[in-house]
Amino acid sequence: MPIHTPAWVRDAVFYQIFPDRFARSGRVPFDAPPEPWDSPPTTYGFKGGDLDGVTDRLDYLQDLGVTAIYFCPIFASAANHRYHTYDYMTVDPLLGGNDALRRLLDGAHERDMKIVLDGVFNHASRGFWQFQHVLENGAASPYREWFHFDPARLTHRKPFQPYPSEEAAAELRAGHGSLEAVGYAAWWNLPALPKFNTDCPAVREFLLSVAEYWVQFGIDGWRLDVPNEIDDDSFWGEFRQRVRAINPDTYIVGEVWGEASRWLQGDMWDAVMNYQITAACLGFFGGDKLDLEEARRPSSFSHVRAFSAQEFADQVARVTGMYDPEIVASQLNLLDSHDMPRFVTCCGGDKHALKMAWLFLCTSAGAPCIYYGDEVGVDGAHDPDCRKGFPQNEADWDTNLRDWYADCIALRKAHPATRSTNKTLLQAKDSAVAFLSKADGQNIVSAFNAGTREVLLDLQLPTAQPWNVLLATGPGLELKSTSNGVTLLLPGRSAVVAGA
Amino acid sequence: MPIHTPAWVRDAVFYQIFPDRFARSGRVPFDAPPEPWDSPPTTYGFKGGDLDGVTDRLDYLQDLGVTAIYFCPIFASAANHRYHTYDYMTVDPLLGGNDALRRLLDGAHERDMKIVLDGVFNHASRGFWQFQHVLENGAASPYREWFHFDPARLTHRKPFQPYPSEEAAAELRAGHGSLEAVGYAAWWNLPALPKFNTDCPAVREFLLSVAEYWVQFGIDGWRLDVPNEIDDDSFWGEFRQRVRAINPDTYIVGEVWGEASRWLQGDMWDAVMNYQITAACLGFFGGDKLDLEEARRPSSFSHVRAFSAQEFADQVARVTGMYDPEIVASQLNLLDSHDMPRFVTCCGGDKHALKMAWLFLCTSAGAPCIYYGDEVGVDGAHDPDCRKGFPQNEADWDTNLRDWYADCIALRKAHPATRSTNKTLLQAKDSAVAFLSKADGQNIVSAFNAGTREVLLDLQLPTAQPWNVLLATGPGLELKSTSNGVTLLLPGRSAVVAGA
Known part of the structure; x- marks a missing residue:
C-alpha cells in the first residue's frame, strides 16, 4: 500500500522534554517544596518543571532551530516520569493542568512548532x-x-x-x-503498571477516544510507549484511522528499539524511535571513549559494541534499508533519551563524539531529536541520572556545544540534501567514513573520523563543481579537489560537511 | 449570636436517595452488566441507578409532595455507596457524570425542588x-x-x-x-478511607473549594458526612462563610447521631440529621412490634429501647429542647436512612408504626425526610439490605401507604401549625400521646396511640372552636368537643390530626 507520512516531519528538528526537569515557571504551587533543581535526580523526587516553564522558553528552542517538541508523558500521574497514568484526560496539575497545555500549544503553533505527546496505552497505573x-x-x-x-x-x-x-x-x-x-x-x-485488556471493547474505545481527544485538542502527534506490547494490528490500524481522520498530519511514532517492519507498512505508524541508529552512533562515534558498561545499561542495548568505519557504514545501510524511504525520512533519530544514559556519558564524557554524532543525524534522513540539555553539555548515567534538571544558570551551559547544535540544524535547514534518503556510502576507511547525499540537484558530502589519528579519504564524486566546506567540527582538515572528486584529510575526532 | 437558617428548609419535605438504587435511566452504559435490580443487595454489587433515572422520576416525587432531595454521595467513587471519593470534582460516570447532575438540577429547580449533596470531607478513598x-x-x-x-x-x-x-x-x-x-x-x-489532614492548608483550601464549586454549580445544600470527626470549629466556620457567600440559602446539615450543640450555635451548621428523634420514634411507634436486635444494629443505636407515651413525650421535649427553635425548625427529621435498617423492618414489618411515625414527623418542626422506597413499603435489614432497588413494577408498591405519605405531606403543607416550634404536650397516658401545635392563630392537635388497646384522652384546649379531624390513620376514633377541649378515643395503633 502507498505510504503517507506527514510532510512536516521530514523537515522537523525535535527536542525531547522530560517535563519535570526542563523548566519551572514558578507559577504552579507545590504544597511541599520539590527537591532542589540542581541536586542529583532520585527515583521518586520531583523537581517541579512544568508546561508554562516550557512555554516561557519557546524562544530559546526556536533560536536553537527546534521545530517540534516531543514530551514524555504529561497526563496526571503519581510518578515524576508520569508513565503511571492516573487520568488520561487531565494534564498533571503539577505541570499546570490542561490550561497550561493550551497555552503551550498556542505558543508553539504561533512559532510553527509542533507538539507530540507520549501516549501510554499499553498499561495504566495502579491509581487508575x-x-x-x-x-x-x-x-x-x-x-x-x-x-x-x-x-x-x-x-x-x-x-x-x-x-x-x-x-x-x-x-x-x-x-x-x-x-x-x-x-x-x-x-x-511491575505492580505499578497494570496492563490493559485491549480485547475488551470498552477499553479499546476508551484508549482510542483518548487518542482522538488530544488530537482534537490540538496536538500534532503521538509517540507511543511500548506499543508492540499491544499485540494487535487492528488496534493500531484503527488508531491511525481515527487520529488521522481528525488531523491528517498527525505524526505517529512508536517506541520500538528493534526491527519494526510489522508496524511500518503504511497502515499503522509513521516511524519508530530509531534506537537502531543510536546504537550504531554509540559504537562508531564513541571511538576509544565508548563506555560499554554504561552504554549497555538499557536492556535493549546489551548488544552495543564498538564499530569500525566499515561496520558503521554497514549498520547505517542496514538500518536505513529496513524500511520504505518514506518511513526512513520520517524516523525519529535520536542519540539518547530518558531511557538510557546520556550519549556523552556513554562516550566517557567526550563531546567530540556528541558533536560528530549530532552532525551525522543532521545530515541523515529522518527527524533528528535532541534530548533536552544535551545541547548545553548535560551529562548523566542511566535512569534516574539521565533526567537532571536543565541548568538554570547560563554560566553552566556549554555555549560552544549549543552553537554547534544550532549550526548543524541551520545547515540541515539550508540544504535539503541533508534530509534526503538518497544517501550513499562514498568510502569507509580505517576510522573514517564519508557519505554522499543528493536532493534537488544538490550534493552534500558528510565525513566523519571517529578515530584519534588523521585519515585521508579519496572520494569520487559525481560533479566537477568546486566543493566547499559548509561546516566542520574544527580546524585542521584539508579538502582538495581532484579530477573526479576530492581528497579529504580528516584530523582525529573530526567531522565535516561539504557541498557542491 | 443570631441564628439564620435557610427559610426554605422549614417548609421542605425531603426525599433521601441512594443513587445506585432509586432508578435507572438505561442511558448510562455499563461495560459489564450490573447485578439484577431486584436481587438482594450485596456489599460490592452495583445495580446501576443513575441521576437521569432520578430526573425521569421528578414528577413522581413532586406528586408525592417532595420539595427537596438529599442524595447520598454522587462523586466518582469505587464503591456502590460512593463514600470512598475518588474525584470530588466529577460526578461518578456510572451515575451519568456532571452533565447528568446539570440536567437533574435544571429539572428539579424548574419544579422549585432543592438538591442537597452528601459531602464527604473527613476522608478520601485509597484511590484518591x-x-x-x-x-x-x-x-x-x-x-x-x-x-x-x-x-x-x-x-x-x-x-x-x-x-x-x-x-x-x-x-x-x-x-x-x-x-x-x-x-x-x-x-x-478502614484502609479504604484515609483520613485527611485538615491542618494542612492545602487540604483545607481543597475541601473548601470543592464545597464552593458545587454550590456555584447550583446545588442547594450540603449534608456533611461524619463532620464531627473534623474536630476543628474554624474549619466549619470557614466552610459556612464560604458557601453562604455564594448562596445565602445553602442548607448545611451535619451527620451527628448524638447531641450536637457545639456546631449548632449559628456559626457552623443549620441542623443535623435528627437520629435522636429517629430513636425516640422507634422506641414509641414500634410498640410491641419493635425488633430491638435489628434496631440496635447501628453502633449509635445501641441505646434504643421501648418507650411509654410519657417517655416518648419526654424524649421529644429533650430532643427539641436541645437547640434554638430556629435550628429545631431546620432539622432533618428522619425515620431511617442508608445507615440503619428500614424503620418498618425495625418495627417487625408493621406498617402502622411507619404510618404513625411519618405523621408524627409531618406534624413536627424540622423537615421530614423519606428514605427512598419507605413510602411504597420497601423493607430491609441493616446494610446492605436497607439499600434495595426501588421496585420497578408499580404492582409491587403499597399504594395505600404511598397515599398516606402524600396525605401527611399535603396536611403539612396546608397547615403551617404542623411545622411550628410552638408545640406542647397535651397529654401522655398509657400508650397514647397528644400534642398541640400553634402557628398564625391556627391550632393543630396530633395524637398517637402506639399500643394495641384503645386509649381515651381528655384534652384541654385553648379554643372553643369546633375541632375537626384533618387526617387519621383509619376508622374507629371518636372526637368529641367538651367545655374546654375534646375527648379523643384512639383505637390501638392509630393516629389522628385535628384542627381548629
Whole structure:
C-alpha cells in the first residue's frame, strides 16, 4: 500500500522534554517544596518543571532551530516520569493542568512548532479509576474486564496486592508473575503498571477516544510507549484511522528499539524511535571513549559494541534499508533519551563524539531529536541520572556545544540534501567514513573520523563543481579537489560537511 | 449570636436517595452488566441507578409532595455507596457524570425542588489522587502532608498496605490502628478511607473549594458526612462563610447521631440529621412490634429501647429542647436512612408504626425526610439490605401507604401549625400521646396511640372552636368537643390530626 507520512516531519528538528526537569515557571504551587533543581535526580523526587516553564522558553528552542517538541508523558500521574497514568484526560496539575497545555500549544503553533505527546496505552497505573474500581469491588465492578485479573482475587477470596507486602514483593523477586504474586497482569510484572485488556471493547474505545481527544485538542502527534506490547494490528490500524481522520498530519511514532517492519507498512505508524541508529552512533562515534558498561545499561542495548568505519557504514545501510524511504525520512533519530544514559556519558564524557554524532543525524534522513540539555553539555548515567534538571544558570551551559547544535540544524535547514534518503556510502576507511547525499540537484558530502589519528579519504564524486566546506567540527582538515572528486584529510575526532 | 437558617428548609419535605438504587435511566452504559435490580443487595454489587433515572422520576416525587432531595454521595467513587471519593470534582460516570447532575438540577429547580449533596470531607478513598501520589512517591511527594502517614513507610523502608495483605488484615482485626497496620490514619481504621489532614492548608483550601464549586454549580445544600470527626470549629466556620457567600440559602446539615450543640450555635451548621428523634420514634411507634436486635444494629443505636407515651413525650421535649427553635425548625427529621435498617423492618414489618411515625414527623418542626422506597413499603435489614432497588413494577408498591405519605405531606403543607416550634404536650397516658401545635392563630392537635388497646384522652384546649379531624390513620376514633377541649378515643395503633 502507498505510504503517507506527514510532510512536516521530514523537515522537523525535535527536542525531547522530560517535563519535570526542563523548566519551572514558578507559577504552579507545590504544597511541599520539590527537591532542589540542581541536586542529583532520585527515583521518586520531583523537581517541579512544568508546561508554562516550557512555554516561557519557546524562544530559546526556536533560536536553537527546534521545530517540534516531543514530551514524555504529561497526563496526571503519581510518578515524576508520569508513565503511571492516573487520568488520561487531565494534564498533571503539577505541570499546570490542561490550561497550561493550551497555552503551550498556542505558543508553539504561533512559532510553527509542533507538539507530540507520549501516549501510554499499553498499561495504566495502579491509581487508575477503572483499576481501583475492580480492586475495591472485585467481580462486582463493571470494569472487571478492563485488566487481566486473578479470578481468586476478583471474588475477594484473596487480597489484591497493588502495593505488595514484603511477601508478595519476595514472590516477584523470585520470578513469579504479577498475576500470581499481586493479582493482575502488569507490564514487566511491575505492580505499578497494570496492563490493559485491549480485547475488551470498552477499553479499546476508551484508549482510542483518548487518542482522538488530544488530537482534537490540538496536538500534532503521538509517540507511543511500548506499543508492540499491544499485540494487535487492528488496534493500531484503527488508531491511525481515527487520529488521522481528525488531523491528517498527525505524526505517529512508536517506541520500538528493534526491527519494526510489522508496524511500518503504511497502515499503522509513521516511524519508530530509531534506537537502531543510536546504537550504531554509540559504537562508531564513541571511538576509544565508548563506555560499554554504561552504554549497555538499557536492556535493549546489551548488544552495543564498538564499530569500525566499515561496520558503521554497514549498520547505517542496514538500518536505513529496513524500511520504505518514506518511513526512513520520517524516523525519529535520536542519540539518547530518558531511557538510557546520556550519549556523552556513554562516550566517557567526550563531546567530540556528541558533536560528530549530532552532525551525522543532521545530515541523515529522518527527524533528528535532541534530548533536552544535551545541547548545553548535560551529562548523566542511566535512569534516574539521565533526567537532571536543565541548568538554570547560563554560566553552566556549554555555549560552544549549543552553537554547534544550532549550526548543524541551520545547515540541515539550508540544504535539503541533508534530509534526503538518497544517501550513499562514498568510502569507509580505517576510522573514517564519508557519505554522499543528493536532493534537488544538490550534493552534500558528510565525513566523519571517529578515530584519534588523521585519515585521508579519496572520494569520487559525481560533479566537477568546486566543493566547499559548509561546516566542520574544527580546524585542521584539508579538502582538495581532484579530477573526479576530492581528497579529504580528516584530523582525529573530526567531522565535516561539504557541498557542491 | 443570631441564628439564620435557610427559610426554605422549614417548609421542605425531603426525599433521601441512594443513587445506585432509586432508578435507572438505561442511558448510562455499563461495560459489564450490573447485578439484577431486584436481587438482594450485596456489599460490592452495583445495580446501576443513575441521576437521569432520578430526573425521569421528578414528577413522581413532586406528586408525592417532595420539595427537596438529599442524595447520598454522587462523586466518582469505587464503591456502590460512593463514600470512598475518588474525584470530588466529577460526578461518578456510572451515575451519568456532571452533565447528568446539570440536567437533574435544571429539572428539579424548574419544579422549585432543592438538591442537597452528601459531602464527604473527613476522608478520601485509597484511590484518591493525592493519596496515591504519596503511596507511589513517599516523602518525595508534594502531597505528603495531605494525610497522616507512618514515617517508616514514607521513606519506602516498609510498604504501604492500602489493600492489606492477610497479615496486615490480621493486625487490623487484632485491634491495631491503621497507621501501624497499613501505614496511615483511616476513618474507623478502614484502609479504604484515609483520613485527611485538615491542618494542612492545602487540604483545607481543597475541601473548601470543592464545597464552593458545587454550590456555584447550583446545588442547594450540603449534608456533611461524619463532620464531627473534623474536630476543628474554624474549619466549619470557614466552610459556612464560604458557601453562604455564594448562596445565602445553602442548607448545611451535619451527620451527628448524638447531641450536637457545639456546631449548632449559628456559626457552623443549620441542623443535623435528627437520629435522636429517629430513636425516640422507634422506641414509641414500634410498640410491641419493635425488633430491638435489628434496631440496635447501628453502633449509635445501641441505646434504643421501648418507650411509654410519657417517655416518648419526654424524649421529644429533650430532643427539641436541645437547640434554638430556629435550628429545631431546620432539622432533618428522619425515620431511617442508608445507615440503619428500614424503620418498618425495625418495627417487625408493621406498617402502622411507619404510618404513625411519618405523621408524627409531618406534624413536627424540622423537615421530614423519606428514605427512598419507605413510602411504597420497601423493607430491609441493616446494610446492605436497607439499600434495595426501588421496585420497578408499580404492582409491587403499597399504594395505600404511598397515599398516606402524600396525605401527611399535603396536611403539612396546608397547615403551617404542623411545622411550628410552638408545640406542647397535651397529654401522655398509657400508650397514647397528644400534642398541640400553634402557628398564625391556627391550632393543630396530633395524637398517637402506639399500643394495641384503645386509649381515651381528655384534652384541654385553648379554643372553643369546633375541632375537626384533618387526617387519621383509619376508622374507629371518636372526637368529641367538651367545655374546654375534646375527648379523643384512639383505637390501638392509630393516629389522628385535628384542627381548629
